[in-house]
Amino acid sequence: MPGAAFADEVVPVAAQDKAGTPVSAAAVRFKGPEDLPPEVFDRVRLAAVRASGLLDTAPEPVFDDLAGLAITITGAPMAFVTVVDERRSFWKSAIGLGELPIEERQNAAEASFCHLVVAADGPLIVTDAATDERVRTISSVTEMGIGAWAGYPIHSPDGQVLGTFCVADSVPRDWTETQIKTLATLARAVTGEIALRGALEHMRTQVTDLQAASQAATALARTLQDSLLPPVLAEPPGIEAAARYLPAGQGVTVLGDFYDLFAASPSRWCVLMGDVAGHGVEAAKVTALARYTVRADAPHHISSSRVLEQLNTALLAQRVSVQRFLTAICAIFRTDGVGITGVLSTAGHPSALVRHADAKVEELRSAGAMLGVFPDAGLTNARFTLHPGEVLLFYTDGVTEARRPADGRLFGEERLNTLLSDCDGLDAAAVVERISEAVLAYCEHDSVDDIALLALRVPPIREA
Template sequence: MNEQVPVDELISSAAQAAGGWLGALPVALVATGADGTVVRWNQVAQELLGYTPPQMLGRNIADLLHPGADRSLGRSLWEAAASGRGVMGTVTAWHRDGHPLEVEIWASPVSDRQHGSSVLVFAADAHAARRIRGSSAVWDGLFARSPVGIAILDTQLRFLQVNAALETMNGLPESAHVGRRLAEILPEVNALEMEEAMRQVLETGKPVLDRRRVGRTPSEPDHDRVWSCSYVRVEDPARMPIGVIASLVDITEQQRDHVEAEAGRRRLALLSEASMRVGSSLDLERTAQELADLAVPRLADAVTVDVLDALARGDEPGMGLTGGAALRRLGRAPLSGSRVTDLLAPLGRTLAFPATAPYTQALAARQPFLIARLDDQVVAPAARHTAKPAQLLAAGVHSFVMAPLVARESVLGVATFYRTRPVGPFTAEDVTLAGELAARAALSIDNARLYHREHETAVILQRSMLPQHITPPPGIEVSHRYLPASDVNEVGGDWYDVLALSGGKAALLIGDVMGHGIAAAAVMGRLSASVRSLSRLDLSPVRLLHQLEAALADLAEPMLATFLYVVCDPATGRCTVTRAGHPPPALALPDGTVRLLDTPPGVPLGVGGIAFTPTEVEVPPGSLLVLYTDGLIEARGSDLDERLGELTQLLADPQRQLDHLCDSLITHLVPAAADDDIALMVARVGG
């Protein structure tokens, strides 16, 4: 057939009649003369029905109809087309291999100068046509009505088509998309990253799922949004890429919920860690520093913790701040390498703030003071009074919060949180978190303050009840030491004494009330006074210990105490040792032999029901008796037998001066801060 038929126009017309999906499946092209003789037979027609062009040219098109089927429909369709009307229909054709084939045809009359009136017939496998037509209907419905944003892009990543949902998402009509790239129409999203993902899909054929597009579009230019994007390659029948289909779902709300939930988990984790780390030591400086260290960098890039100077000196915190505030810096934690470091006052520095300063305002109001965005407009009014805000701004500080330290209705100080990294200003949730951290630290700081006050009171009480001047009887030389527990441990109830008895004898005694604090010190004083009174009655050691038990039983809250009572006759060297659950005394002979006296240990005073057993011991002249409380020999992580061995080794030179010997025992056995009170007494008998 010669090229006198306007083929492009015919194909366009037939494609329109086919519903726009003509190019989606192989279509055979057949042309006939006015009498039905086939004058054109293309390659697709051969593939569809199996006949070659030479086998069909010159034959009547009716010969293609299935001999066993009703041919009237096929003839009527051709006759209608030949009479000047375009027709569509389905007929059963006869394949060259001998099997029926259902074929969908579109026929239209054409004018051909060579053959006169002709009919142009397009034919396709009816099953494939119905499948594609159904898929096309599904696609058209999905594309038009889906709430998911859908776009079709060519291999140059230019938009070919977008649906209404994507128009709404982007805030642009389809005409603004077509022929342009994503980076051209939406510069305020991560378009280049998205285009790189689409190129990977075109190159590899592997879909990309859930790639996040973030930014702002004309539909909502003042707020960031987040979309989940997926990309799939579109291929031709030869599996060559011809474009990309993109689908987008707006997940801003879900992402915000996820971010808020994650932030909530981080806040809870930080508060949980604060409850374990901050304030465990009951030490002012350490508690303040723990708060600063905990908040950097998870909440802020630099933190300072300042406590009222009066509180740091040990005085009561003042309630009025109308005249300003004097604060001592006890905590400081800048982010490593931060330019803010040089602007933060060092630890221990006392800072004075006038009544109008933000620090003082935060303290007086007892509420966090927030400057979400530190800029020139905020700094300018303060420049008349101080250059510090301008310096902070120049160092990169863009947001900060001051949270007062308030506990038990008392203002204790303030914690300040600075941000320098580009992570956004402090939010309302951040301010709440800073306030909660400050509140927990404030309670710990107040506990430390109250503890130190009680600790000092107990130490004063303890020392006042110890014997101030010990005057041993002739024949006995005594040296003694008392070492209270360190500041982070409570004072106990340790005491010692030397009492003169009748007949030139002496009572060497040492005790330890089980417990700590003022209560233990008070009971210790009561027992000490009782022993001094009972010793004047010349009671036996056993009767004296029973009287002490009776004194403990009279207490409103029963307590226990260990006790060691040694009655010594320096003239004869004969000693009577009675123990009530106390560590055994050590005996160092003049020749350097040292041993722990093996006497019945007894049970602590206050247990009751157990008899106390005195033991007679011969002590050669010049020997040392060493009495001590358990604080001297007990230490965490150390074996008690090893510690007792160290004690006996240190006593191997009994000729030393007693004061030097006491100092040596304390220095070697307690090199660091004591965990418990220590009472020590060394007596040289008959020297």
């Protein structure tokens, strides 16, 4: 089963209370179908469940990988992605139960904790199932030996509750705040994957229905590409931040350049830029996995190389082929009111550039191979400091590999360094604008690869 390597097979045992006493099935009257809440039978919700196309389908790596990641983070022996209709909870992913045929990847809706999540449209956190009044009369407490359970709802693109993303343990236990927050993030990742599928299906329908197929494909591809980028770029306190993405050609194909900037904690920020090899839906899936994985993992590390190592592990677990490798650069930094200090790690990606206040350009080198190919990418950290008036520039190879149509010559690193050096007095947005427009002019607005740029600038003290 895809993703089964994340956990050993779990043999259900009798549930126990916190004192270690087995709970007898005869001690309680288990819930029946008549006890299900009305939200389970909501017609709009059930229509969304069927429209998702997930019921009675085989396991898929994208869901198994997320469930396996939940097991790794929480230490629970079982993890599920469930889809709940009016009579059963179908396990789209079931890690920890071994190989199961499709007909056995389910239990009755009333026997599953998931109907409570559907009813509440919110999380359900259970530390001792045998004594928790909300769940003690659910038969899976004894039938599956559930001692503790934690889950979040997953949604359709229009907000209907489809089921849950959950983990379960055979003994009572407490769930840490970090584990609960990570489960919420992973549940959103499952929702995002479902939304992506819905968007792609909608795209196919539109392309089929429209006579002007090329125009429809262009608009839909740009929409999908935009969904893989932050709608608004965050700005760390006292720091200027700007980014720009330019699709190759006419933007009719979904490619793999992406970037992100977010607060990893109250005191730390994370920058991520990557370039997925290839194009189309598969590249978009890898891009989405990369962003979700880094956003979920960065809050737990101060080392950028460690964050990329975790991403490499996630990509390998999904069995990404060599044709779907990913180059990336990640920086984790702090602001102190007068500048930036941080660490940066590069995985087969162009090095970041620092423009110092004296106009000299420095390349921040950090060893590391591409991600999703080798178990050990050899990643290292490079420390950096950004003072007032200095700029840190991240870019993808679409910048330096842009070609001049007249002679096919590359834009090149030397030209980029000179251009950045000449950006005296420009803020972050102006730096990004100047470089991107220079590249577009060089290739006469006919780039064969995506272009992504992101700049951070510490304003000079006189501007602060």
